[in-house]
Amino acid sequence: MKIVLDEFDHKILRLLTENSRLSYAEIGRKISLSQSATKERVQNLTDTGVIKSFTADIDYGLLGYSLKVIIHLKFKNDEFKIFIDHLKHFPEIISCKRITGEYCLIAECVLKDSAHLEHIIDRLLKFGIPSTSVQLSEIKANHFFRAQ
């Protein structure tokens, strides 16, 4: 199944990716479409699942969690499933994806300092083998890609 979008839909997706709190009226003005037509399209995009969710990006550094790390995790056989069941006990892990390769999970983790990191690593070692990289800077974040 492939959903084909027109120019209006693409513009809406771009605008909402850049600022998801724009009003329908505001979006409509920017793309020269009435407010009701804009609302209808946004509704369709969410109903079909093209827009998975509207979210806020938070700067955890400002809240005292200035260490952001990427943790790759390696497991024996299918033991990663056990870890996934325990993910809820790792609130510091704000995202986690399963990927191919030796390290089958990749997680983003938000931490106070290196002591906090050590504590998390100790806990992770009960499930698998972690490999940690410190995130230095964010070069591109959730950029909109215009599907052709």
Added chain:
Amino acid sequence: MKIVLDEFDHKILRLLTENSRLSYAEIGRKISLSQSATKERVQNLTDTGVIKSFTADIDYGLLGYSLKVIIHLKFKNDEFKIFIDHLKHFPEIISCKRITGEYCLIAECVLKDSAHLEHIIDRLLKFGIPSTSVQLSEIKANHFFRAQ
């Protein structure tokens, strides 16, 4: 600098992380705060930078880009800077972070198929050495973390 939030702010952050299009009135009802006080707080959270942005998450698979990969990139010396200048010519790369370790950049890339992937890898090889993992599933995505 560390910003300390109270219970109201944390609840607002959680609600907006889960659905950034909630109205102030709706948020206010959920946390038992007037709509104007809620608006004031959301404003403060964005003005101080605690909320970096409001965005939409898009399902590129539904638009024909069903292959999502994580590409790690290795460079000689500081040649990664040259690549960063060319990032704008890689719209398929929707996020890119600088990290510590052998592979100093990690990018999320949205692709049509393996032919598309091959093409991207060929282009990346002009800048550095890529290592690619296919994203299998998203286990946790942009989860809210309640800073203590």
Added chain:
DNA sequence: TGTGAAATTTAATGGCG
């Protein structure tokens, strides 16, 4: 900071091209 009220702007719906 928070509340409540008034004026302005949006959202939501239904009828029509």
Added chain:
DNA sequence: CGCCATTAAATTTCACA
């Protein structure tokens, strides 16, 4: 599908606690 018109709801601003 999109526009317009209408009603309900939300936003914005401000005075006051």
